[in-house]
Amino acid sequence: MNEYDYKEEADSYDQKVNEYDSHSHDVIFGMSYEYVKSGEKILDLGIGTGLASINFSKIGLKVYGLDMSEDMLNICRSKSFTEELKLHNLSISRIPYDDHYFNHIICCGVFHFLGDLGNLFSEVARVIKKGGIFAFTVSPGTTTEEYKKEMTDWGVPIYKHSLDYIKRLLDRNEMRLLKGQRLLMKGADKVNYDMTFSVMIAEYK
Ligand SMILES: C[S@@+](CC[C@H](N)C(=O)[O-])C[C@H]1O[C@@H](n2cnc3c(N)ncnc32)[C@H](O)[C@@H]1O
Numbered sequence: 001m002n003e004y005d006y007k008e009e010a011d012s013y014d015q016k017v018n019e020y021d022s023h024s025h026d027v028i029f030g031m032s033y034e035y036v037k038s039g040e041k042i043l044d045l046g047i048g049t050g051l052a053s054i055n056f057s058k059i060g061l062k063v064y065g066l067d068m069s070e071d072m073l074n075i076c077r078s079k080s081f082t083e084e085l086k087l088h089n090l091s092i093s094r095i096p097y098d099d100h101y102f103n104h105i106i107c108c109g110v111f112h113f114l115g116d117l118g119n120l121f122s123e124v125a126r127v128i129k130k131g132g133i134f135a136f137t138v139s140p141g142t143t144t145e146e147y148k149k150e151m152t153d154w155g156v157p158i159y160k161h162s163l164d165y166i167k168r169l170l171d172r173n174e175m176r177l178l179k180g181q182r183l184l185m186k187g188a189d190k191v192n193y194d195m196t197f198s199v200m201i202a203e204y205k
Contacts, residue, residue: 154188
């Protein structure tokens with residue numbers, strides 16, 4: 001089980017993203033917009049309540065989602081915009097879809113709960129189609145280590161990943177970085193902007 005208690009979080013999640021100025025899902029959509037079109041299939045890894053993919057469904061993409069929390073999936077399901085939702089743990093399993101099934105893949109606000117991303121990137125490369133985009137957020141590390149678990153000031157541990165590590169994973173899996181953008185979000189005091197994320201958009205070549 002994840003250290004972060006999503007069961008408690010699920011009901012209030014959508015409200016909390018506003019309190020924390022945590023709008024990376026909207027940034028991912030805006031940065032991806034030029035590469036996607038109506039009718040394409042998009043997979044949302046760690047879909048949660050669906051904030052990151054609902055905009056893609058509004059412009060006609062078919063949304064599929066995976067998440068390890070049934071509570072988050074239930075809230076997402078109640079919004080009635082997805083084609084298919086599956087309970088799935090990204091850190092231990094094969095993505096439960098055939099090779100090159102999706103046009104695009106997004107993963108917003110999830111890498112910082114996972115350490116090693118090697119298997120996940122190779123699974124993304126297996127299920128995405130050529131020319132599709134992989135759009136994700138990452139909490140960038142300041143050391144040379146590939147990834148490191150660090151305690152936040154508010155007592156929740158998160159993984160930070162070095163951007164060199166992310167770039168190596170992209171290279172190894174035939175993906176090319178198209179765009180990157182740093183974002184600042186509030187921490188637990190809901191006042192100070194002490195969380196940094198990078199939004200990255202890569203193309204599967
Ligand atoms: C911060 S929320 C982000 C939700 C959504 N992507 C968004 O942008 O609003 C993180 C989500 O990742 C899911 N998650 C965390 N670790 C996971 C794992 N190992 N496998 C699948 N889902 C995971 C959580 O259940 C939660 O729904």
